[in-house]
Amino acid sequence: MxxxxxxxxxxxxxxxxxxxxxxxxxxxxxxxxxHVKRLERETGVALLERRPRGVVPTGAGxxxxxxxxxxxxxxxxxxxQLRDLVDGHGxxxxxxxxxxxxxxxxxxxxxxxxxxxxxxxxEFRTVSxxxxxxxxxxxxxxxxxxxxxxxxxxxxxxxxVAELPWLLAVRADDPLAGRPRLDPAELADVxxxxxPPNSTSAAHLEAACAERDVRFTYEPSxxxxxxxxxxxxxxxxxxxxxxxxxxxxxxxxxLRLVPLPGLRPLPxxxxxxxxxxxxxxxxxxxxxxxxxx
Numbered sequence: 001m002x003x004x005x006x007x008x009x010x011x012x013x014x015x016x017x018x019x020x021x022x023x024x025x026x027x028x029x030x031x032x033x034x035h036v037k038r039l040e041r042e043t044g045v046a047l048l049e050r051r052p053r054g055v056v057p058t059g060a061g062x063x064x065x066x067x068x069x070x071x072x073x074x075x076x077x078x079x080x081q082l083r084d085l086v087d088g089h090g091x092x093x094x095x096x097x098x099x100x101x102x103x104x105x106x107x108x109x110x111x112x113x114x115x116x117x118x119x120x121x122x123e124f125r126t127v128s129x130x131x132x133x134x135x136x137x138x139x140x141x142x143x144x145x146x147x148x149x150x151x152x153x154x155x156x157x158x159x160x161v162a163e164l165p166w167l168l169a170v171r172a173d174d175p176l177a178g179r180p181r182l183d184p185a186e187l188a189d190v191x192x193x194x195x196p197p198n199s200t201s202a203a204h205l206e207a208a209c210a211e212r213d214v215r216f217t218y219e220p221s222x223x224x225x226x227x228x229x230x231x232x233x234x235x236x237x238x239x240x241x242x243x244x245x246x247x248x249x250x251x252x253x254x255l256r257l258v259p260l261p262g263l264r265p266l267p268x269x270x271x272x273x274x275x276x277x278x279x280x281x282x283x284x285x286x287x288x289x290x291x292x293x
Contacts, residue, residue, distance in 0.1 A: 001042045003075075006068040008035040009047065013065040014135055016054040039064070069138055069155065073273055076140035081279065091281045094123045096133050096145035100226050104244040105146065105162075105268070109292040113285050120281040130200060137273045143282040146289075148200035149267040161269035161290045164242035166205070168258040169232035176238070177256035184214045184262045193228045193239040194218035201225075201266055205240065208264040216240070229255065242266040245293065 011021045012032065022029045040047050047061035057065055080092070097106065102124060110122065125142065127133040134156050136142040149158050168187065170177050176190075195202040209216060219237050222228045228239035229247075233255040240260065247257060270286050272278055278286070 001039050003072070005035045005039050006064075007072060008032055009039055009061075010065055010069050010072065010139070012036060012048065012055065013057045013061065016056060018055060066155070073138065073140045074277065077277060077279070080140075091119075091279055092121045092123060092143075093279070093282045093285050094125060094141065094143045095285070096127045096136065096142050096147075097124050098126060098224065100224050100244075101146050103226075104246050105293070106289050107246075109285070109289040112292060113288045116288075117281060117284065120285075122285070134271065137271060140273070143272070143278065144286055145271040147268070147271045148204060149269055150200045150203070153271075155273065157272050157275055159270045159272075159275070160267045162293055163265035163267050164244060165265050166208070166240055166260040166263040167243050167247075168260055169229050169239045169241050170256050170258065171233060171235040172254050172256050174235075174238070174256065176258060179258050181259045181261055184209060184212050184260055187216060187240070187260075188214055189217075190238060191217050191219050193231055193237040194221035195225070195228065195239075195241075196223060197221050201242065204266050205263070211264060212262055242268075 008021065008025070011024070012018055015021050015024075018029050018032045018036075022032045025032070036048055043060070043064065045060040046058050047064060048055045049058050049061075102110070113120075113122070125136075127136060127142075127145070130147065130150070133142070133145045133147065134153050137145055138155050147158070149160050152158075168176065168182055176182065195205065222231065222239075225241050225244060228241055231237050232239045233253075242265075243257075270289075272282075272286075275283075
């Protein structure tokens with residue numbers, strides 16, 4: 001078996017489709033199938049189960065996938081580190097974030113890190129989905145990802161850095177603006193600007209409301225927290241948002257933020273493949289972000 005065979009096999013297991021991997025690699029489905037068949041001949045067992053809508057690994061296939069993914073990730077990390085040594089660079093740190101994440105959680109840390117590690121290249125990347133983020137961590141494309149902490153993911157370690165209380169954001173002249181705090185049940189009849197419905201933060205908010213037997217009603221959704229805050233400030237609607245760093249000072253300006261202490265806070269932090277496998281620069285950046293909060 002070859003390293004290419006194993007890479008293709010891992011990709012097929014994650015995609016659940018030979019044709020999808022073939023498109024990504026720019027080759028034929030037959031070529032992808034040959035990689036898998038070579039592994040099956042070498043191991044003497046069936047590794048994939050064909051189904052009407054794709055393929056899934058067999059029990060033996062899952063064993064090989066887990067071992068291959070771990071080994072490939074370790075090799076890729078070693079090759080990157082060797083290249084950094086040969087090129088005389090301080091290395092790279094590849095981080096998955098959104099623009100609001102950098103603004104609210106990392107702005108001070110980025111400045112501090114660049115001052116301490118001027119030869120390390122920081123790369124910030126946007127990944128379209130949580131699954132895509134975890135896949136990129138697993139295959140070594142990313143070192144770190146700033147996420148809303150969610151359920152366990154196989155092959156990924158999550159570490160909470162902060163727990164963010166929930167706030168109601170309203171315009172200063174809103175009838176609710178002068179309240180020192182609100183019980184979530186008081187918002188049952190209030191239409192709210194919705195957080196991205198497929199996001200982990202929205203799922204966490206719904207779960208926290210369910211714990212209090214509260215169900216919110218929503219206006220159309222927005223793409224991020226900053227947009228929800230802006231619409232609330234403009235008086236277009238009200239929004240329940242997490243208390244991210246850098247929010248306006250209470251009592252000043254056109255926006256008011258009313259605490260909702262009855263809702264379980266939103267945990268945010270880092271996701272990595274393995275903490276003990278992080279490069280020294282990546283670990284230093286993760287620690288700098290946590291310390292700068």
